[in-house]
Amino acid sequence: MAEFLKTKLGIDHKFNPNSKRHFLNKTQSVYHCHHYSTLYTQLAIDAGETELLANASEDSIHEVLSKYFRENNITDIDERVQISCKYYSAMGLGTLDVQFMGNDSGKVVSKSSHLEEGWIKKWKKFDQSVNYIGCGYVSALLAAVLDKPAGTYKTFESASIVKGDPHTVFNSYKK
Numbered sequence: 001m002a003e004f005l006k007t008k009l010g011i012d013h014k015f016n017p018n019s020k021r022h023f024l025n026k027t028q029s030v031y032h033c034h035h036y037s038t039l040y041t042q043l044a045i046d047a048g049e050t051e052l053l054a055n056a057s058e059d060s061i062h063e064v065l066s067k068y069f070r071e072n073n074i075t076d077i078d079e080r081v082q083i084s085c086k087y088y089s090a091m092g093l094g095t096l097d098v099q100f101m102g103n104d105s106g107k108v109v110s111k112s113s114h115l116e117e118g119w120i121k122k123w124k125k126f127d128q129s130v131n132y133i134g135c136g137y138v139s140a141l142l143a144a145v146l147d148k149p150a151g152t153y154k155t156f157e158s159a160s161i162v163k164g165d166p167h168t169v170f171n172s173y174k175k
Contacts, residue, residue: 010072025068033092035120041115041130050132057136058143058150065144080145086168088137096138103174106142106153110134110168116161126166127158136169151175 014023026137044050048090065084085096094113100106115131135155143152155172 008054025064027128034114034122037133038119038122038130041132044132045128047084047132054136054139054155055134057133059136059139061137061140062144062150065140071145076167081141084141084145087142093134093137094158096141098141101142101145104148106138106170106172108141108170108172109171110139113161113168116168119162126162128163129160129168130162131157131160132148135170138172142172155173162174 010025012025014026015021016023024154025141035036042055044053065080065087068074068083068087069080081098081101085098088094088096088140092114093138094110094115094117097109097111098106099109101108105112110131113131113134115157135157136157139153140150142148142155143150146152152174153172154175155170157168158171159167161168
């Protein structure tokens, strides 16, 4: 008889009251706050440095996901995808659903984006995409899941909640 296993993400959350730092699975983490994220995203847009946000997100998340997969001996692609999407939610970023993923490209949908929904509440809809952190996360997700180095993929938004679309669509391609 076949046994169906449910993918489970183990989150070990610790707070150090002396340093005022949060740790998720022994990695120092900052929970997502749309007030702070919208401000530094607007600053990056104003300065023309949006790639900095995407690259920082990608580099840090790639290491977090790859380490988790190594330490827990997770090699199944579907399980890696599910864990990566759950980690995005656990960080307070929203939801991700991988529609397609291959060695050369990928498509990921977010029906809920804390940053974009917060942006709309704070400043209303905007005429351009703003989720550079999500773009970096999706690039890291694809690379980590497929055992490729950070920097393998470039991700952009083809639809965006902040622009009035019903959901955000991240499209990725191999650099």
